[in-house]
Amino acid sequence: MATDVTTPVDSSERSADTVLSTAGVTLRFGGLTVLDDVNVTMRRGEILSVIGPNGAGKTSFFNSLTGVYTPQQGKITFRPRSGGEKQLLGRKPHLVNRMGLARTFQNIRLFGALTAIENVKIAAETRLKSDPVSIMLGLPRARKAERASDEKALTLLRFVGLESKLNELAGSLSYGDQRSLEIARALATDPEVLLLDEPAAGTNPTEKLELEQLIRRINAELGVSVLLIEHDMRLVMSVADRVVVLNFGKKIAEGTPSEIQRHPAVIEAYLGSGADDAAAVEEMIAELEAEHPAQDGADGAEEDQ
Amino acid sequence: MSTQTSSARSEAAARLRKVNWYQQPMVKRLFGMLVLALVVNAMTGEQGSSSDLFLSLKDGFPSTRMWIILAIAIAIWATREFAAEPVKSGSRSVRDLVTQAPAVVTVRERLQRDKWTRWGVLALVVVLALVIPGQLTGYWQTVLVDQIAIFVLLAIGLNVVIGWAGLLDLGFFAFFAVGAYSAAYWTGSLPVEPPIELNNFLVIPVAMVTCLIAGVLLGAPTLRLRGDYLAIVTLGFHEIVYIVAKNADNFTGGPQGVPQIPPFKAFGYEFPVDPMPYWYLLVALVVIIVFAFSRLEHSRVGRAWTAIREDEVAAAANGVDTIRFKLLAFAIGASSSGVAGVVYASKVGYFNPENFAILNSILVLAYVLFGGMGSIPGVLVGTAFLVWLPEILRDKVPPSDRYMYLGALLVVMMIFRPQGLWPSKRRQRELKQAEEGIGDADAMSEPAGGRI
Numbered sequence: 061m062a063t064d065v066t067t068p069v070d071s072s073e074r075s076a077d078t079v080l081s082t083a084g085v086t087l088r089f090g091g092l093t094v095l096d097d098v099n100v101t102m103r104r105g106e107i108l109s110v111i112g113p114n115g116a117g118k119t120s121f122f123n124s125l126t127g128v129y130t131p132q133q134g135k136i137t138f139r140p141r142s143g144g145e146k147q148l149l150g151r152k153p154h155l156v157n158r159m160g161l162a163r164t165f166q167n168i169r170l171f172g173a174l175t176a177i178e179n180v181k182i183a184a185e186t187r188l189k190s191d192p193v194s195i196m197l198g199l200p201r202a203r204k205a206e207r208a209s210d211e212k213a214l215t216l217l218r219f220v221g222l223e224s225k226l227n228e229l230a231g232s233l234s235y236g237d238q239r240s241l242e243i244a245r246a247l248a249t250d251p252e253v254l255l256l257d258e259p260a261a262g263t264n265p266t267e268k269l270e271l272e273q274l275i276r277r278i279n280a281e282l283g284v285s286v287l288l289i290e291h292d293m294r295l296v297m298s299v300a301d302r303v304v305v306l307n308f309g310k311k312i313a314e315g316t317p318s319e320i321q322r323h324p325a326v327i328e329a330y331l332g333s334g335a336d337d338a339a340a341v342e343e344m345i346a347e348l349e350a351e352h353p354a355q356d357g358a359d360g361a362e363e364d365q
Numbered sequence: 366m367s368t369q370t371s372s373a374r375s376e377a378a379a380r381l382r383k384v385n386w387y388q389q390p391m392v393k394r395l396f397g398m399l400v401l402a403l404v405v406n407a408m409t410g411e412q413g414s415s416s417d418l419f420l421s422l423k424d425g426f427p428s429t430r431m432w433i434i435l436a437i438a439i440a441i442w443a444t445r446e447f448a449a450e451p452v453k454s455g456s457r458s459v460r461d462l463v464t465q466a467p468a469v470v471t472v473r474e475r476l477q478r479d480k481w482t483r484w485g486v487l488a489l490v491v492v493l494a495l496v497i498p499g500q501l502t503g504y505w506q507t508v509l510v511d512q513i514a515i516f517v518l519l520a521i522g523l524n525v526v527i528g529w530a531g532l533l534d535l536g537f538f539a540f541f542a543v544g545a546y547s548a549a550y551w552t553g554s555l556p557v558e559p560p561i562e563l564n565n566f567l568v569i570p571v572a573m574v575t576c577l578i579a580g581v582l583l584g585a586p587t588l589r590l591r592g593d594y595l596a597i598v599t600l601g602f603h604e605i606v607y608i609v610a611k612n613a614d615n616f617t618g619g620p621q622g623v624p625q626i627p628p629f630k631a632f633g634y635e636f637p638v639d640p641m642p643y644w645y646l647l648v649a650l651v652v653i654i655v656f657a658f659s660r661l662e663h664s665r666v667g668r669a670w671t672a673i674r675e676d677e678v679a680a681a682a683n684g685v686d687t688i689r690f691k692l693l694a695f696a697i698g699a700s701s702s703g704v705a706g707v708v709y710a711s712k713v714g715y716f717n718p719e720n721f722a723i724l725n726s727i728l729v730l731a732y733v734l735f736g737g738m739g740s741i742p743g744v745l746v747g748t749a750f751l752v753w754l755p756e757i758l759r760d761k762v763p764p765s766d767r768y769m770y771l772g773a774l775l776v777v778m779m780i781f782r783p784q785g786l787w788p789s790k791r792r793q794r795e796l797k798q799a800e801e802g803i804g805d806a807d808a809m810s811e812p813a814g815g816r817i
Contacts, residue, residue, distance in 0.1 A: 126682060157684035169679035171672050173794040182672045185665035186684035192693060195664040196657035206664065231798045249684045 078139060079104040079285050080125070080161075080253055085134030085149075087117075087124055087309075094120045095131060096309040102253070102287060104141075107279050109288040109300035111320075113329055117309040118289045119166055122257055125287075126163050127153040141252060158186070162251035164242045166258045166289075172231025176222055176241050179230050180213035183248035216244040219282075220274060236267035243274065253285045254278060260292040268292065272299050297321070305329065321348045395442050402438035405773060406431045409766050445781065494648050499641060505756075510640040513752045514647035515709050520732045520748040521654055521741065522701035527730070528739035528789070529667060530694035531674030532588070533596040536603030537729055540576045540699040542610060542721035544706020547572035549623040552711075557616050565629045565711045569704055576703030577696045584695040588688055591677075603726050610718040622717025626710050636711075643712045650708070654701055655741055661697070662741075670694060671791055731775055737785025739792040747786050 080102040087095040095117050102108045123129040136148040190205035217223050220240040290296045297317040305313040307329040523537045549555050551563040587598045610617045629636040636642045669690045672680040736747020755767040
């Protein structure tokens with residue numbers, strides 16, 4: 061099945077453990093090219109992080125993957141666990157979700173007037189079968205589906221640590237709890253790939269630490285591959301298996317966190333080209349290297365598991 | 366020296382800070398109500414003509430009517446200030462609405478907590494609804510059946526579309542027309558002959574399906590639109606149905622209307638001209654529909670509708686098929702409207718296209734808003750009240766003024782109690798959160814931050 065599709069993607073990357081790959085994805089808004097020939101391959105079970113300066117096209121990349129935007133060119137291929145491969149380009153968001161890609165939003169988008177558990181149930185119920193007629197008649201089938209969604213929502217709220225707040229309104233939860241709830245809602249659709257759009261934005265250090273653990277648990281315990289957009293470098297470097305760097309809509313680097321930290325193009329993207337303030341660059345490198353050994357250890361520990 | 370200046374300063378500050386009695390917000394609101402009452406007084410009653418321009422002022426100031434209106438205004442003001450809890454106060458946050466149990470358990474909360482109380486009250490309401498109308502005069506029985514019960518059915522249907530799915534539908538009455546014409550067609554009252562003539566009871570499911578299909582046909586191409594655009598399209602749909610009914614003489618009978626639709630018949634019993642049998646039938650239909658719809662509201666369907674209403678993008682991102690659920694709301698709302706159409710046509714026996722004028726769509730919408738979008742008891746009470754009001758005013762005010770009172774009531778209501786008479790919990794929270802700047806109150810506007 062994989063062989064008859066001719067794409068510019070390297071054949072070695074088309075191995076069975078690839079879960080999501082983009083090939084030559086180009087997105088334009090009028091004359092503005094937001095994504096320019098982006099090729100990203102995500103392996104099954106990894107935590108892949110997409111970083112880049114503001115306006116680099118990270119969220120546009122997410123939106124292209126999840127069907128909110130339709131790129132003009134390219135290919136987005138998803139390989140579900142059940143086998144086969146599916147093209148995501150141009151699919152409606154809810155169909156992309158049904159295939160197994162769930163996402164969260166940069167600006168949290170919960171259903172504020174509903175309770176925490178209702179938020180999760182809405183997502184869980186998109187996988188359950190119960191038609192309006194049997195609901196109106198109160199048939200056992202409908203009741204069973206309702207119970208199933210209750211149970212699933214409860215399990216997931218427990219997983220993210222919100223079981224004590226399940227009847228609180230989503231809109232009145234604290235910022236960190238809203239983040240967790242949004243992640244629980246995304247997980248309720250049984251995704252194979254979870255796309256997190258800046259989950260650490262606006263959280264305090266404690267919440268960041270909890271988030272880091274949550275992401276690891278989602279990855280390890282639920283076996284969900286995680287695609288993470290994040291500005292918080294500490295989080296990215298500690299949690300990600302691999303990092304992709306975007307700048308001006310182009311992929312400028314790809315590799316392990318430690319490789320990325322030393323990549324000249326990345327440093328240039330973050331500090332600006334022609335920065336004759338060489339001292340600043342050196343200071344930055346020194347700082348990154350000072351952080352580096354500790355993270356190396358963390359990465360190693362992660363790989364050992 | 367310095368103490369002197371500071372005391373002078375503090376005096377000046379105190380003077381600046383002092384609020385005269387007439388500047389207090391409470392008193393200001395009283396003035397507002399009084400001015401409103403005087404305006405209402407000037408606008409009601411005898412109006413001037415070219416011969417006597419100021420007749421209405423001479424006639425109305427003072428008059429008994431003026432004192433009554435003033436008394437009502439002051440009563441409204443007093444209720445709002447002293448009796449009711451403030452609707453708009455920012456002191457009670459959204460969190461309080463849910464977590465803090467109030468010291469006094471309201472009737473509503475008791476209803477929600479205790480299952481047996483709830484069933485008892487429901488049974489009582491149904492029994493009263495069955496017993497009381499029998500004691501009324503024939504005129505009020507007719508009003509009850511021809512208008513109140515029919516509009517209640519319609520409003521419950523529209524509530525699904527606008528209250529739950531958040532779709533602004535300005536052409537809802539068109540489905541009622543489709544239902545009425547289906548009844549006329551299948552009972553053989555139209556110029557075109559049906560394949561088989563059906564009993565009116567059998568027409569009900571047929572009309573439901575017809576309206577369901579009409580709802581899907583209207584919805585499928587248009588539900589991609591949002592908010593205002595959808596409203597205009599539905600308005601256009603209503604006009605199309607209305608004009609087709611008026612002009613397709615060979616099919617609908619044209620402007621002359623449809624004469625002699627047979628009444629309901631079952632087991633040799635034919636419904637008489639007397640409205641009461643129709644009343645029992647309508648009560649049964651309302652009860653069935655209310656039960657079915659409230660089940661829907663608290664199921665995955667109702668939750669999906671709420672999700673779409675609140676944030677369509679987030680709903681779609683979590684796998685909710687937004688188009689499908691919107692279509693479902695349209696179809697379900699339309700089918701209940703079709704039921705109302707069949708019963709109406711069979712009851713009155715004669716109708717013409719003018720019965721389906723655009724004003725009716727707007728009125729049903731006003732009933733739903735007045736009662737409380739998304740709340741079934743609110744819609745029942747609101748519709749009954751607003752249909753009853755012009756009738757009770759019939760011999761109390763000049764006939765042409767009747768709907769003005771209705772309009773004034775709606776204006777006052779939307780200013781002071783935008784959530785409606787008996788609001789739904791979810792809607793109330795949404796309004797509250799919109800006030801506090803969290804999220805959107807409805808799906809009719811773009812979500813904050815654009816469409817991503």
